[in-house]
Amino acid sequence: MSVTAQSVWNNCLEFIKDNIQPQAYKTWFEPIVAVKLTGAALSIQVPSKFFYEWLEEHYVKILKVSLTKELGETAKLVYIIRMENTYGNKQPFTEKIPSSNRSAVKSQNVDIPLNNKSPELRNPFVIPGIRNVKIESQLNPNYSFENFLEGDSNRLARSAGLAVAAKPGGTSFNPLLIFGGVGLGKTHLAHAIGVDIKDKYPEKTVLYISAEKFTQQYIDAVKKNNRNDFIHFYQIIDVLIIDDVQFLSGKTGTQDVFFHIFNHLHQNGKQVILTSDKAPVDMQDIEQRLLSRFKWGLSAELQNPDFETRVSILKNKLYRDGVEMPEDIIDYVAKNIKSNVRELEGAIISLIAQSSFNKKEITIDLARVIVEKFVKNTKREVSIDYIQKVVSDYFQMDIDTLQSKTRKRHIVQARQIAMFFAKKYTKASLASIGSQIGKRDHATVLHACKTVDNLSSTDKQFKKYVEDITKKLSV
Ligand code: ADP
Ligand code: MG
Secondary structure: OOOOHHHHHHHHHHHHHHHOOHHHHHHHOOOOEEEEEEOOEEEEEEOOHHHHHHHHHHOHHHHHHHHHHHHOOOOEEEEEEEEOOOOOOOOOEEEEEEOOOHHHHHHOOOOHHHOOOOOOOOOOOEOOOOOOOOEOOOOOOOOOOOOOOOOOOOHHHHHHHHHHHHOOOOOOOOOEEEEEOOOOOHHHHHHHHHHHHHHHOOOOOEEEEEHHHHHHHHHHHHHOOOHHHHHHHHHOOOEEEEEOHHHHOOOHHHHHHHHHHHHHHHHOOOEEEEEEOOOHHHOOOOOHHHHHHHOOOEEEEEOOOOHHHHHHHHHHHHHHHOOOOOHHHHHHHHHHOOOOHHHHHHHHHHHHHHHHHOOOOOOHHHHHHHHHHHHHHHOOOOOHHHHHHHHHHHOOOOHHHHHOOOOOHHHHHHHHHHHHHHHHHOOOOHHHHHHHOOOOOHHHHHHHHHHHHHHHHHOHHHHHHHHHHHHHHHO
């Protein structure tokens, strides 16, 4: 029997089917079409970029194992993304991406509509073959409100998002700025707003873009003498979502052009949604006039989710993946990974992978090993900025106050505590700590560290401050 793409793929499917949950198989493998076999390279067609990312993220190992079984060590998988654009234009665009090696995949530009293949098209988002300008929203449909579980940590941001989605441009939340630490759901929520708007107002032009990509596009536009096209393009958008605006810091040219685009959109009742890893007050190297615009609307913070929310996020994820897991294990993971939803999901994914590839049962012991690895590997380095933020939040003052020249006792103490933790948790020198915390010299920092040591052993209240902050810094 001759080996064809179909026969190879059928054998892979048989293997995969035996090794994953039926629901997951149905969702993620049945829609795939085997297209071509060239030597040891099998091309499969998937319905969307999201689909491809999902496969790479969740099933790359099993794909690899099954393909290697069929085609040997040199086996390669090529994805062909074939999607019909959102406007019902049946002309699909396709993109080929090799599998497996995450970094190789990343370094390619896989954002299909962005990847402008026909050089005569000036506008980076115009879909070939359509006369009117249609803009692909770049939204990930899986990042929906439905999948964004509510908890105390995100209630304000989530409801503000819903309000904006109900009446884009028509609320006082314009811009809506969502801010918070890494992996807490900023990108997800930003997409959810866009997805919901597209649902309710299909005629509206919605665009999601990262500040980084926006910057690259702008630089390209300037190089090609297309600055005006670039600006015009952004000015026709109804809902502009820019992710990770902190990336614009220090980039004055891009800030400048964004300022103009922002003003135009705002004046015309268009909605702007921004995300950032910092509150506007803490953003550095962003022009004042832009910062003041950011503050026009609403800034809503995403905080660390509490235990219940973490459990529901995990359950929802397992449910969507079609995987069952004992309650006590879910609890264990939720209890031990506290500060970042992405890590929470990552740990559960590793757990599922470990158990299915090594055919081990999911037990608390296995969970412990994996969670430990996760927590250790991802423990982030604490920065002096972060310490100042935690300390000033704790004492309910802003960072400027913490750094000010005042001799008021409670402020001096807060500052000394910040210095003490900076010495303890970072590798920065006394001089550098001093210069970052209110422009003091190294002797002041040294004195602060000694004072905190002394007071911690003599003053009960003070000791409690230090303990509380230690906890906050080590979550
Ligand atoms: P950020 O942009 O803040 O770094 P992301 O939006 O990328 O974080 O979120 C990281 C992961 O956590 C994503 O997979 C996202 O779906 C998930 N996530 C975050 N918050 C929630 C939530 N409230 N409910 C469900 N999933 C969430
Ligand atoms: Mg993000």
